[in-house]
Amino acid sequence: xxxxxxxxxxxxxxxxxxxxxxxxxxxxxxxxxxxxxxxxxxxxxxxxxxxxxxxxxxxxxxxxxxxxxxxxxxxxxxxxxxxxxxxxxxxxxxxxxxxxxxxxxxxxxxxxxx
Numbered sequence: 001x002x003x004x005x006x007x008x009x010x011x012x013x014x015x016x017x018x019x020x021x022x023x024x025x026x027x028x029x030x031x032x033x034x035x036x037x038x039x040x041x042x043x044x045x046x047x048x049x050x051x052x053x054x055x056x057x058x059x060x061x062x063x064x065x066x067x068x069x070x071x072x073x074x075x076x077x078x079x080x081x082x083x084x085x086x087x088x089x090x091x092x093x094x095x096x097x098x099x100x101x102x103x104x105x106x107x108x109x110x111x112x113x114x
Contacts (some may be wrong), residue, residue, distance in 0.1 A: 077111040
């Protein structure tokens with residue numbers, strides 16, 4: 001019995017030192033901003049994820065390529081969260097030329113570390 005206990009205590013540190021490479025399992029986080037133009041009764045939104053230049057490519061469009069006109073700010077928020085984005089923060093900008101609400105989103109994306 002003493003030999004078995006001694007063998008168990010001797011082999012215990014080997015199992016305790018086993019570690020997992022956590023850097024291989026970390027998820028990358030992608031961020032984007034959505035600016036909501038509040039002119040008129042419909043809301044137009046443009047998305048900036050850093051992959052396009054400031055053109056019409058930033059407009060949020062439907063499957064036919066037509067810009068989506070949202071009914072409210074919450075409609076824009078629902079649209080983004082249904083696509084896997086999580087709201088991080090919001091900001092409001094007003095000037096003579098334009099007034100818009102900005103939303104900052106994040107989303108985990110798959111990465112190949114190996």
